[in-house]
Every structure is written in structure tokens, then in C-alpha cells.
Amino acid sequence: MRVFPTSLLALAVVAAFSQEGRTAETTILGTGSAFAQPIYSRWASEEAKETGLHLNYQPSGSGIGQNQVLKGLTDFGASDVPMDDDKLKQGDILQFPTVAGGYAVVVNLPGVRSNELRLTADALADIFMGNIRRWDDARIASLNPGLKLPKMEIALLYHAGGSGGTYALSRYLSKASEAWRKRMGVGMTLDWPVGAGVKGSFGAATTTPVTAGSIAYAEFSYAVANHLTTIQLRNKAGRFVAPSGETFAAAVESADWKSAAHFAVDLTDTPGEQSWPIVTPTFVLVPMGSHKAGTSEAVMKFFSWAFAHGDDAARSLQYVPLPAPIKAEIMTTLGK
Missing domain, CATH: 3.40.190.10 (Periplasmic binding protein-like II)
Known part of the structure; x- marks a missing residue:
């Protein structure tokens, strides 16, 4: 996985996304991980004032999050379990982590x-x-x-x-x-x-x-x-x-981020004297088909803003922000 050492590219992508987001209010629908609900709600309340993006998120569980996005019933799914490669290909789905926690x-x-x-x-x-x-x-x-x-x-x-x-x-x-x-x-x-x-x-x-x-x-x-x-x-x-x-x-x-396909890193029982053994990232699953082009772009605007501005909120809720090089790599993917 190619990693960019600077967040300048990430900030540029956020700026490009945010400019259009201010022109109209948009509601995006998400469902899945209960683990992610506190931070997604906090980001939504802070971001709506700046971008006009509003989030309706239902903490239904990781399994439902995966199933709903595969069926095309939501703008994005959220799961603490990475989706199988075959399902990602089947649904033309982009997967990336947003935060980690224990x-x-x-x-x-x-x-x-x-x-x-x-x-x-x-x-x-x-x-x-x-x-x-x-x-x-x-x-x-x-x-x-x-x-x-x-x-x-x-x-x-x-x-x-x-x-x-x-x-x-x-x-x-x-x-x-x-x-x-x-x-x-x-x-x-x-x-x-x-x-x-x-x-x-x-x-x-x-x-x-x-x-x-x-x-x-x-x-x-x-x-x-x-x-x-x-x-x-x-x-x-x-x-x-x-x-x-x-x-x-x-x-x-x-953790070994660089060798994780589709960012599906494993954070359990990692090495290190201070490492807690039950840590997990939470993932966003975004359908990329042409029928979802408009809402998928809005989803990416939402998380691009969160990557640039949401670390303090994440820490206040006991989450761990992603390392800066990993966020830059994800932002590059979103920018494409």
C-alpha cells in the first residue's frame, strides 16, 4: 500500500470537497456499527454547520451494515469487521477505516x-x-x-x-x-x-x-x-x-498497516509492551456504482471533512485517530 508522508494532499482534497458541500444541504444515510455511532454523531453535529451535509445514522450492528450496503439500501454501511474481498468486488464497494478503539x-x-x-x-x-x-x-x-x-x-x-x-x-x-x-x-x-x-x-x-x-x-x-x-x-x-x-x-x-489489503488492518493482540489486545478499527463501506454516484460523493465529503477536523472529537470519546500517513493514503483514494 502506497503511503504519503504528508497531509497536504488530504487537506487539498477536503477543500475541494467542502467548497461544493456549502452550496446545498444534503442528507446521507448510514447504518451498521454501534461502536462507531458516538463519533459519527459528534462529527455530524459539528460538520453540518460548515458543509451543509447532514447524517442520518442508525447503529444496527456490523452485520446489518454490510448487508444493507450490499443490497443498495443505504448510502454507506459501517462495520467493525472488514468485508470479504469477494463481496467488495460484487458490490463495487470502497472500504476504508475511520477511527480505531478498544x-x-x-x-x-x-x-x-x-x-x-x-x-x-x-x-x-x-x-x-x-x-x-x-x-x-x-x-x-x-x-x-x-x-x-x-x-x-x-x-x-x-x-x-x-x-x-x-x-x-x-x-x-x-x-x-x-x-x-x-x-x-x-x-x-x-x-x-x-x-x-x-x-x-x-x-x-x-x-x-x-x-x-x-x-x-x-x-x-x-x-x-x-x-x-x-x-x-x-x-x-x-x-x-x-x-x-x-x-x-x-x-x-x-500494527502492520502497509500490507493490509483494502485497509483491513488487524489490531488485535499486536506487539508492543503497552498495547491493549482487543482493539479494532471501524470501517466505512461506500457503494461506487453509477447509480450511487451523487450520494457516494457526499459520503466522501463527510469523511474527508472528519479526517481533517475530527481528531479532537474522536479522542474526547475514547477513540484513536488513524495515523496521519494512513489518512493521507485514504484521502488519495477518496479524491479519485
């Missing part, structure tokens, strides 16, 4: 505060597969000497339906746990042997606080907004790290 593992344990509990990928996999059923299990205790673990059953909460969070979690666990890879694999939906399904990160964030002994996974902004108790995970470098903007950024910076 999923936190959250718990509701009496007497345990945020980032006091530590787990490895093997232990987390055994919890989510139902092999570890109590919080005072010896395997958890051995990772947490000195921490008073409650003598209670584990209440597992997982994302029901197609979920980018499930995909990111399962991708990480499949890399780090052979048992998980053989039994569960990677997917937006999984055949969970135990636990109860909730509606994505929102469901995890609202159900965990009222379910004693629970463990779940949720996009980090939901964990922060709902004051959830997060845990530390052991990363690829063997260090226990807590979820934060800094550890997400470390994962983004250490």
Missing part, C-alpha cells in the same frame, strides 16, 4: 475496583467457554495474589446477534488461546455454551451493573460513560495492561 472487559464484583483484577487470554477464554464457573477458582486466584475474590458464580454476558465486539474478542482469543481457536473460532456470532445474550455494548453496559458476579465486553466509551469496572489483560509482550486511550494508540501504532 473493547474493555468489564465485571461486577463486590470489593473489586477498576483494573485490580488481572486475566490472561487462556483464563478469559475458559471463563467465556464455561470451563471456569466461579470467581474464586484457583486459576483466577493464581493470577491475582492478594486480591480478595468473591465466592460466587460467574454470570457471563455476551453480545446477541452479529457484533463487531464479538468479532474483535474472538479474533484476539483465537490468536492467544489454542482451546478457544479449536472450539469457538472467530465470528460476529458464536455458539456460546454458557451465559446470556445482551444487545451489544449498550446491553453490556446497562446489564453488568445490575448483575452481581457478571463479566462482559463493551466498547470502552460505554464502559467510561457508565462507570463500569474494567480489568487488566496480559498482552502479547507478556505485560498486564489496562484499557485506555494510550494503550489503544500503542496497538494502532504497532
Whole structure:
């Protein structure tokens, strides 16, 4: 992938896009990733004042985002899971990431505060597969000497339906746990042997606080907004790290962007001492056929403006902006 070292080209493309955008108001329709909804809404509210572009975005889930754009029912789809190459070709779809962010593992344990509990990928996999059923299990205790673990059953909460969070979690666990890879694999939906399904990160964030002994996974902004108790995970470098903007950024910076076809970079379990292991980009899927030419151009104006002006908003919502050279490469693609 050819990378441009400067953002001057990106700014030029934004200027060209924005000039026409100010002449008339346009509404674009998007659906998909719930993970992306907070930042897309923030960008929309800030951008409409400058460009006249208005966004109607429905956080329906990554699977629906992919299906809707393939069927031509939306101006763009949004997915935390990169689309297969065959589907990109089939639908004549342009794919690019917009921001990255992390999923936190959250718990509701009496007497345990945020980032006091530590787990490895093997232990987390055994919890989510139902092999570890109590919080005072010896395997958890051995990772947490000195921490008073409650003598209670584990209440597992997982994302029901197609979920980018499930995909990111399962991708990480499949890399780090052979048992998980053989039994569960990677997917937006999984055949969970135990636990109860909730509606994505929102469901995890609202159900965990009222379910004693629970463990779940949720996009980090939901964990922060709902004051959830997060845990530390052991990363690829063997260090226990807590979820934060800094550890997400470390994962983004250490990823192999250059060899990722269609920008479909994998940010899970990346190298680096500070890298959080469950990080994902979120992708935009834009149909490029002639029947969508007008709306596709408007979609690209929207995200071109966001790349040039939206980094501070992204950071305030616990996302990580893309590295400048990657944004410049994407902007070149959009400009074509």
C-alpha cells in the first residue's frame, strides 16, 4: 500500500470537497456499527454547520451494515469487521477505516475496583467457554495474589446477534488461546455454551451493573460513560495492561498497516509492551456504482471533512485517530 508522508494532499482534497458541500444541504444515510455511532454523531453535529451535509445514522450492528450496503439500501454501511474481498468486488464497494478503539472487559464484583483484577487470554477464554464457573477458582486466584475474590458464580454476558465486539474478542482469543481457536473460532456470532445474550455494548453496559458476579465486553466509551469496572489483560509482550486511550494508540501504532489489503488492518493482540489486545478499527463501506454516484460523493465529503477536523472529537470519546500517513493514503483514494 502506497503511503504519503504528508497531509497536504488530504487537506487539498477536503477543500475541494467542502467548497461544493456549502452550496446545498444534503442528507446521507448510514447504518451498521454501534461502536462507531458516538463519533459519527459528534462529527455530524459539528460538520453540518460548515458543509451543509447532514447524517442520518442508525447503529444496527456490523452485520446489518454490510448487508444493507450490499443490497443498495443505504448510502454507506459501517462495520467493525472488514468485508470479504469477494463481496467488495460484487458490490463495487470502497472500504476504508475511520477511527480505531478498544473493547474493555468489564465485571461486577463486590470489593473489586477498576483494573485490580488481572486475566490472561487462556483464563478469559475458559471463563467465556464455561470451563471456569466461579470467581474464586484457583486459576483466577493464581493470577491475582492478594486480591480478595468473591465466592460466587460467574454470570457471563455476551453480545446477541452479529457484533463487531464479538468479532474483535474472538479474533484476539483465537490468536492467544489454542482451546478457544479449536472450539469457538472467530465470528460476529458464536455458539456460546454458557451465559446470556445482551444487545451489544449498550446491553453490556446497562446489564453488568445490575448483575452481581457478571463479566462482559463493551466498547470502552460505554464502559467510561457508565462507570463500569474494567480489568487488566496480559498482552502479547507478556505485560498486564489496562484499557485506555494510550494503550489503544500503542496497538494502532504497532500494527502492520502497509500490507493490509483494502485497509483491513488487524489490531488485535499486536506487539508492543503497552498495547491493549482487543482493539479494532471501524470501517466505512461506500457503494461506487453509477447509480450511487451523487450520494457516494457526499459520503466522501463527510469523511474527508472528519479526517481533517475530527481528531479532537474522536479522542474526547475514547477513540484513536488513524495515523496521519494512513489518512493521507485514504484521502488519495477518496479524491479519485
